[in-house]
Amino acid sequence: MNLYSVIMAGGSGVRFWPQSRRHRPKQLLNIVGEKTMIRATVDRIAPVTPFDRMMVVTGTHHAENILKQIPEIPESSIVAEPVSRNTAPCVALAAYKLDKNDPDAVMVVLPADHLITKEDEFRSVLEAATKLAFDTEDLLAFGIVPDRAETGYGYIHVGAKITEFNGLKAHRVERFVEKPDIKTAQSYLKLGNYLWNSGMFIWKASSIIKAIERYLPVVAKAMEKLYPALNTPDEAKALKLVYEELPDISIDYGVMERADNVLVIPIDVGWNDVGSWTSLQDVWNTDEEGNAVKGKILSLNAKGCVVSSPQKLTALVGVEDIIVVDTPDAILVCRKDRAQDIKQLQQLLKDHGYQGLL
């Protein structure tokens, strides 16, 4: 029984513009600490899955930069998707590749750009979950015990039935639910049987392949076509022929919400998806006025701001709930409750001839 980690590093991170750019997505930024997010993810998991049992799935144009971040990893373990097709094709590809080499492979699927502060705890749960995944055909999701009424995450409604396995408690999943409004989020927090969907999963490669065959037959068929080329020098060429036609679908929507053998393991490991500038309010240190800052600020009655200004002093006068991001060639000033609109700047930049700032 071997555990492999599959790190999904396909994100473009447009929500972190202007710090993130087309060729410098979020996973390659050191938004949280000193390390880039992908390096932190790799270092966190390395004690459990050594470098030769890691796989990183990313876009063609990020492969080189990711290899620079993780020089310890075999180059063949950086899998480059010719086009981005959401998480289902990515997970499928990893599963078929691992299963071809090791039919007993257990794989943990991890986004490359999330934060976990209680690393030891995370790794212990992971080791216990590995055994459960190996001994069953269940698909295991990690659900985060919420500490606030968060509207930015999807939730998992936990069922009553509990599986106990070597001290690990796993619950049947009642259903996956979309990002709620604030009232619903508050009721979820009160009820106590809702967990945040972390996007982290663990299962045998063979188990998820079975589920893909059943719920995403188009994806399964494409993978069977690819199969002979997987883990061979022909793989990249084969991916190019097949990938374009794969459906753009998430593993959550494509498999997890439909399958009947899904369990969720509640964990409390200091997790944050670092999904937008706003999320840094819960990650960076804040001053007495609730301003979260990377760099230096001078505040005159400023409250609840998020400022990334590593090069210059930023003086804030009277402003509240504003995001300020300074970079060498672009500045962002954004209302915090409009952080989701930052994505729209991509089109605006194109329309106004600022391709160089994408």
Next chain:
Amino acid sequence: MNLYSVIMAGGSGVRFWPQSRRHRPKQLLNIVGEKTMIRATVDRIAPVTPFDRMMVVTGTHHAENILKQIPEIPESSIVAEPVSRNTAPCVALAAYKLDKNDPDAVMVVLPADHLITKEDEFRSVLEAATKLAFDTEDLLAFGIVPDRAETGYGYIHVGAKITEFNGLKAHRVERFVEKPDIKTAQSYLKLGNYLWNSGMFIWKASSIIKAIERYLPVVAKAMEKLYPALNTPDEAKALKLVYEELPDISIDYGVMERADNVLVIPIDVGWNDVGSWTSLQDVWNTDEEGNAVKGKILSLNAKGCVVSSPQKLTALVGVEDIIVVDTPDAILVCRKDRAQDIKQLQQLLKDHGYQGLL
């Protein structure tokens, strides 16, 4: 009869931080157009008072930079105040200096850092006013015909009595009034007999000297003490001995509000005092959403902002009525209705060890 211009360039311009600094006050910035404000002021007045009939009064540490801006002016015409003492001592010093050389001198007093767009009109009025000032002992103020209910300016309440002189209409002044609240400003606009106090004046040097002797005897006494040294190589040394003890008082408060021979000439010359970042909303071009911009912005539902970002693209998302100023070593993000608080940053910068950014 000779007209001399006296340009008051003593301002520190802390309200334009971070673009203005201790050694780069507002009058040395090109906030409005391509030229620095003092250069624009000099060029505007040069057709009426050639360079050898100009005098610039400034602080010791700005004299060199001002001379660089106006190399055509005789070095001796840059008068350096050892300490800043508001406009009354400044005007007195200029008057005594001019009167010593030319007892018939008429002087126009102009702040170095205001904007006038209708320059020809301004110069015509000036020439007519010069004659009026020469023929009488009246103290003439220029009052701006308001085009909006502005709360940022002092007003002059115009009396009914009119002096007509060579086609120029000058009104007796009823009183000078402080910056009004918005309701009062609206009533002033409706009433029509209130003008903005521009801080521009014209009079014979001998006329203002008489008024200073009467209303500011302490200042007059100091000037008499200085008198032998004025316009000699000993002047700077003498100023150092005397200036510290001069009262810190404006010519408006010290003389104009008290004298009974004050007239006001209504003018409509596209004047703006450019007193704060907010005032640029009326000076710079604005986009459809009312954003006034120097540099490049990308706006996603941003409204009523003032942005100075000549080096970088500034993207605004959802923000309204915000001032954003980028400079090579500091950024300001300020609520527009808190622009007056920018002054307070000076102390905050000192307190937090940012002396280099003052």
